[in-house]
Amino acid sequence: MSSVVDILIPQMASADATSNHTRLIQEMLEEKGFEVRIVVERRTRSDSSTIPIEKWKGDSRVSILQHSIGSEVAQGVIRNRSPIVLNYHNITPASYFQAWQPELARSVERGRQQLSQLAPLTRRGIADSEFNAQELRDLGIDDVVVSPVLWQLGGRVGRLDQGESEVSDDGGTVLFVGRLAPNKCQHDLIAAFAVLSRFRPQSRLVLVGDASPPQYLLSLKSLARRLGVHGRVVFAGKVSDKDLLQWYQLSDVLACASEHEGFGVPLVEAMANGLPVVAYDAAAVAETVNGAGIVLSDKRPATMATALDRVLDDEHLRNGLRDRGIKAAQRFDISVTRQQMWIALKDLVEARD
CATH class of the missing domain: 3.40.50.2000 (Glycogen Phosphorylase B;)
Incomplete structure (x- = not known):
C-alpha cells in the first residue's frame, strides 16, 4: 500500500468552507510526507491537478470523503465499495428547500440516502461537532471522532x-x-x-x-x-x-x-x-x-x-x-484544530502495510 491519501470532494471552489478545509488537510498531510490526491466530480480549468471520480481506483492508503450533499463522488465510493474515512459536515433537511428550490431539495435528500449507504463502508467518521457525530453513531458507525472544520480566520x-x-x-x-x-x-x-x-x-x-x-x-x-x-x-x-x-x-x-x-x-x-x-x-x-x-x-x-x-x-x-x-x-484556532485533525487521522495514515 502506498503513502498516498485521497480526499474526495464534489468540487473545489475558491471561497467554499469545505474546499478550504480540504486544502488545509492536504497541506497538513503533505507536510508530513504524504502524497495527497484530490478527487472531484468533474475537473475544471482551475483545478486541473485533480482526479475525476470516474478515474479513481480507490488504491490509496486512506480515502477521505467530504460529505454534505448528494454527489457523484459519494456514489463512486458506494459503487466501488471502497473503505473510507467519512468527514461529515451535516446535511440540511430537504424540507427547507422543497418549496423554494426542488432541485436542491432532491440533492440534499440524495446526500442523506447516500449517507446511509456510506455507513457500512466507513472506517472512521470525523464530524465537525458532537451534533454531527451523533448522526453518524445513529447510523451504526462506532468509531467517530469530533474534529472541527479547519479554516484560517486570517483577515x-x-x-x-x-x-x-x-x-x-x-x-x-x-x-x-x-x-x-x-x-x-x-x-x-x-x-x-x-x-x-x-x-x-x-x-x-x-x-x-x-x-x-x-x-x-x-x-x-x-x-x-x-x-x-x-x-x-x-x-x-x-x-x-x-x-x-x-x-x-x-x-x-x-x-x-x-x-x-x-x-x-x-x-x-x-x-x-x-x-x-x-x-x-x-x-x-x-x-x-x-x-x-x-x-x-x-x-x-x-x-x-x-x-x-x-x-x-x-x-x-x-x-x-x-x-x-x-x-x-x-x-477553533487553526493551530488547535489542525492538531485535532491530525490525531483523528494519524493511526490510519501511518498504519503499516
Missing part, C-alpha cells in the same frame, strides 16, 4: 482599538453572516428586528451572504417592506474578507435564528472579533457558542428582540460576552 479577525465595547451612535447594528436560506431563517431575524426597531428606531439589521435560493431573498425584501423596516435592513450580499471584517468591527451584536447548523463558522468568527452573540438554540449552535453567548430556547420576535436590546443596552453584559467569546473562539 476575518481584528479588533478595533478600544478598551470597551460601545454601541454605535445610530442605535445599534445587528449583524447576520451566512447564506440567506430558508433553514437560516432570516425571516425570523427581520421579524425580531421589526420589534426591536420600535424602541430603537435608528438601529439597523445587516445581512451578509449570498442568497440560496434567490427567491428566498425576494421574500425577505418583501417581508421587510411589509413590516416597515425595509429602509434599515441592509442586504450586503457576498463580501470580501476585508469588508466582512469591517462589518464585524462596526456591528454591535451578531444574531442567528437558524434552525439547522452543523457547526456555525460565523458564530466563531463573531466571537473571535469580540462581537456578542445572540442565537437560537438549534442543532450545533449551543455547542459551538459553548456558554460564551446568549442562546435562546424561544425565537419568537419579542423574545429575540428583548435579548438583542438587552445586549445593546447593557455595557457590562456586552463586555462580559466579548471577553468570553474571544476565549471560546480560541478552541
Whole structure:
C-alpha cells in the first residue's frame, strides 16, 4: 500500500468552507510526507491537478470523503465499495428547500440516502461537532471522532482599538453572516428586528451572504417592506474578507435564528472579533457558542428582540460576552484544530502495510 491519501470532494471552489478545509488537510498531510490526491466530480480549468471520480481506483492508503450533499463522488465510493474515512459536515433537511428550490431539495435528500449507504463502508467518521457525530453513531458507525472544520480566520479577525465595547451612535447594528436560506431563517431575524426597531428606531439589521435560493431573498425584501423596516435592513450580499471584517468591527451584536447548523463558522468568527452573540438554540449552535453567548430556547420576535436590546443596552453584559467569546473562539484556532485533525487521522495514515 502506498503513502498516498485521497480526499474526495464534489468540487473545489475558491471561497467554499469545505474546499478550504480540504486544502488545509492536504497541506497538513503533505507536510508530513504524504502524497495527497484530490478527487472531484468533474475537473475544471482551475483545478486541473485533480482526479475525476470516474478515474479513481480507490488504491490509496486512506480515502477521505467530504460529505454534505448528494454527489457523484459519494456514489463512486458506494459503487466501488471502497473503505473510507467519512468527514461529515451535516446535511440540511430537504424540507427547507422543497418549496423554494426542488432541485436542491432532491440533492440534499440524495446526500442523506447516500449517507446511509456510506455507513457500512466507513472506517472512521470525523464530524465537525458532537451534533454531527451523533448522526453518524445513529447510523451504526462506532468509531467517530469530533474534529472541527479547519479554516484560517486570517483577515476575518481584528479588533478595533478600544478598551470597551460601545454601541454605535445610530442605535445599534445587528449583524447576520451566512447564506440567506430558508433553514437560516432570516425571516425570523427581520421579524425580531421589526420589534426591536420600535424602541430603537435608528438601529439597523445587516445581512451578509449570498442568497440560496434567490427567491428566498425576494421574500425577505418583501417581508421587510411589509413590516416597515425595509429602509434599515441592509442586504450586503457576498463580501470580501476585508469588508466582512469591517462589518464585524462596526456591528454591535451578531444574531442567528437558524434552525439547522452543523457547526456555525460565523458564530466563531463573531466571537473571535469580540462581537456578542445572540442565537437560537438549534442543532450545533449551543455547542459551538459553548456558554460564551446568549442562546435562546424561544425565537419568537419579542423574545429575540428583548435579548438583542438587552445586549445593546447593557455595557457590562456586552463586555462580559466579548471577553468570553474571544476565549471560546480560541478552541477553533487553526493551530488547535489542525492538531485535532491530525490525531483523528494519524493511526490510519501511518498504519503499516
